[in-house]
Amino acid sequence: MKLHKILMAASMLFATSAALATPATDELFARYKSEGAAGFDAERGSKAWAKENKGEEGEMMSCSTCHGKDLGKEGKHHKTGKVIQPMAPSANKERFTDAKKIEKWFKRNCNDVLARECTAQEKGDFLKYLLSK
């Protein structure tokens, strides 16, 4: 009984830390829902994040091409070499605190990697995935 309670408390703690959110992401999730998306899924986000697509010059690229394999570490832009701060909110407190900035980079990066803009569903899935890091 006692153990059960501790486990419950532990899992709740885990759940709250995994479902981390910021006012900015709350705003975006609401917006994506209003655009028809629902049931955002970190797992789906993770798969899409790692999926390789053919880039503009025929090279294979995914989100990791610039953000790196370890989201807790810095990434590096594949062309300009510019250092990209870690994507994981656990490693970078600034991440996902500005809705406008998030949307700006979704637009640019989806266009660069997928050659199209991302749907509201895809963006929500990505956010769910990244927020869990």
Added chain:
Amino acid sequence: MQTNYKAALLAVALLMSSGSALAEENFWLWLVNFSRQKEVKPVDNKTYKDECGSCHFAYQPGLLPGKSWAKLLDEKALADHFGEDASLDKETLKDIYDYTLANAAEKSFYKRSRKIAKATEDGDAPLRITEVRYIKRKHHEIPEKMVKGNKDVKSLSYCNACHTKAEEGIFDEDTVDIPNYPHRDDD
């Protein structure tokens, strides 16, 4: 006294006809402007610095003429900015556009900017700073192995790879330090 006066007049006339053909309407402004400098005006706009500098070296607006900035900072052009999508929302883009146009090479009193303005006066607007004749000439003698073939430089586009004070708008030869090619004094 009279000859002195004539000499002074001649000096002014010479000054006007030589150095300032480009900025005729600005000559008097230029003459009384105490902020004219040798180099390039450093970036002093936060939006510009944040937005442009988040992807690459925040090139000073005085490194290109206004006609180039106008071409580069067009909404459509930015969606394919040298192969990258660099789209900005309308408001931010307007800030940046206005800032670059107001501080473009031909609007600047800084010496290097005036040279760039002169070099780009005629012909098509260059889209790259490395296409400006003055910039090309200044880098002409540097062997390819030190730039393209240098893993820590790669291209002339990365100003601050070698120009240690590029961010301050200083591109003087004395401040250059080419990675993997240590500066050797002659003595």
